[in-house]
Amino acid sequence: MEVTARAPGKIILAGEHAVVHGYTAVASSIDLYTVVSLRLRSEDEDTVKLKLNDIGLDFSWSVGRIKEVLSHLGSPFSSTPTSCSLETIKSLATLVDEQSFPETKIGLASGVYAFLWLYTSILGFKPATVTVSSELPVGAGLGSSAAYCVSLSAALLALSDSVKLDVSQKGWSTFKETEAELVNKWAFEGEKIIHGRPSGVDNSVSTFGNVIKFKSGVMTRVDSNMPLKMLITNTKVGRDTKALVANVSARKSRHPDAMCSVLNAIEAISDEWSTIIQSHAVDDLYLSANEEKLGELMEMNQGLLLSIGVSHASIENVLQTSMKYKLASKLTGAGGGGCVLTLLPTHISGEVIDKLVEELGSFGFQCFSAGIGGKGVQISFDYSS
Numbered sequence: 261m262e263v264t265a266r267a268p269g270k271i272i273l274a275g276e277h278a279v280v281h282g283y284t285a286v287a288s289s290i291d292l293y294t295v296v297s298l299r300l301r302s303e304d305e306d307t308v309k310l311k312l313n314d315i316g317l318d319f320s321w322s323v324g325r326i327k328e329v330l331s332h333l334g335s336p337f338s339s340t341p342t343s344c345s346l347e348t349i350k351s352l353a354t355l356v357d358e359q360s361f362p363e364t365k366i367g368l369a370s371g372v373y374a375f376l377w378l379y380t381s382i383l384g385f386k387p388a389t390v391t392v393s394s395e396l397p398v399g400a401g402l403g404s405s406a407a408y409c410v411s412l413s414a415a416l417l418a419l420s421d422s423v424k425l426d427v428s429q430k431g432w433s434t435f436k437e438t439e440a441e442l443v444n445k446w447a448f449e450g451e452k453i454i455h456g457r458p459s460g461v462d463n464s465v466s467t468f469g470n471v472i473k474f475k476s477g478v479m480t481r482v483d484s485n486m487p488l489k490m491l492i493t494n495t496k497v498g499r500d501t502k503a504l505v506a507n508v509s510a511r512k513s514r515h516p517d518a519m520c521s522v523l524n525a526i527e528a529i530s531d532e533w534s535t536i537i538q539s540h541a542v543d544d545l546y547l548s549a550n551e552e553k554l555g556e557l558m559e560m561n562q563g564l565l566l567s568i569g570v571s572h573a574s575i576e577n578v579l580q581t582s583m584k585y586k587l588a589s590k591l592t593g594a595g596g597g598g599c600v601l602t603l604l605p606t607h608i609s610g611e612v613i614d615k616l617v618e619e620l621g622s623f624g625f626q627c628f629s630a631g632i633g634g635k636g637v638q639i640s641f642d643y644s645s
């Protein structure tokens with residue numbers, strides 16, 4: 261039997277980085293998914309295979325070798341979400357190094373450690389083949405790391421004893437609330453391996469979908485009543501969330517008072533965002549007034565993100581270009597490159613969007629749009645394989 265899980269990426273509408281330090285963020289799922297398929301192999305096949313299609317890497321470990329390297333942990337592992345210790349990461353790194361990981365892709369190794377941790381913790385040492393492919397750009401601020409951890413956790417849990425699913429359902433189905441919470445907690449442990457210090461907003465929105473408000477580990481669902489449309493521009497400038505988050509923390513320890521004021525201001529922006537999108541537009545005038553307010557909030561949020569050191573020349577380029585068309589933008593995710601959001605008000609003409617997209621394309625940037633606020637993680641079983 262094969263199980264397939266898909267988990268969405270996300271956009272952070274307001275509050276990235278601040279959320280790592282306990283301030284509010286507002287985020288929404290987008291309809292671009294990471295898909296994980298998991299097929300258990302017969303015991304005599306004795307290998308765990310991992311195929312990472314997006315980054316062109318394949319791994320194959322013998323179950324015996326995994327057991328040997330992780331023997332200090334004992335077996336079976338905990339069935340409740342547990343953090344991976346530094347010592348264990350070193351052991352996992354040994355397993356990855358043995359597969360001659362290409363030097364040029366070394367930044368992607370933490371994702372493989374996260375896989376090995378989630379796999380062995382949830383399923384133990386069962387032979388299997390796991391394939392990952394994604395519609396999300398990897399490392400561009402749209403939460404590919406969270407979608408990866410959520411879809412992996414979901415597929416693994418679906419075949420574990422910790423979760424009892426109705427496997428007779430055809431097509432995509434969602435998890436019950438308590439099961440989704442378990443998926444989310446395991447995914448957070450994976451995110452910790454990739455990010456160092458994640459807030460938990462990305463894995464929560466990928467697990468539960470929709471629009472959420474997130475503060476100090478607590479998620480609140482936001483009932484959005486606004487037809488939100490964003491143009492997403494991928495600057496294609498590579499960046500690493502872990503490094504950017506660490507830089508912000510370092511700046512915060514150098515300037516605690518100034519940083520505290522900035523992060524408080526960002527929280528006020530997130531709070532206003534969630535109030536505005538929950539309000540019901542009584543007429544078109546009210547809607548465009550609210551869209552204008554959201555645009556201003558995005559500009560302010562972006563200014564504050566610049567002040568904490570996470571903007572980039574490529575991001576500033578997108579901001580200036582969209583400003584020519586009187587459109588507001590902000591970076592989304594960790595910044596330092598990656599993706600930028602531009603608010604597309606309901607009254608905007610297709611012609612203006614086309615011109616903007618063309619101009620942004622001339623800098624080598626890639627523009628696309630995505631549905632905002634869809635379902636979270638889903639699962640599907642296939643008995644034919």
Ligand SMILES: Nc1ncnc2c1ncn2[C@@H]1O[C@H](COP(=O)(O)OP(=O)(O)O)[C@@H](O)[C@H]1O
Nearest residue numbers: 368371394398399400401402403404405408501
């Ligand atoms: N589809 C994928 N295949 C393999 N690794 C992935 C995939 N998606 C995410 N990752 C892991 O997540 C990391 C990117 O996460 P991050 O820097 O947080 O960027 P973002 O979450 O914004 O895309 C990659 O370096 C890799 O380890």
Ligand SMILES: C[C@@](O)(CCOP(=O)(O)O)CC(=O)O
Nearest residue numbers: 276277401403458459593594
């Ligand atoms: C910067 C941050 O707020 C969001 C990071 O998102 P992404 O990995 O860049 O998609 C970090 C976090 O909340 O864990």
Ligand SMILES: [Mg+2]
Nearest residue numbers: 403405406501
């Ligand atoms: Mg990430």
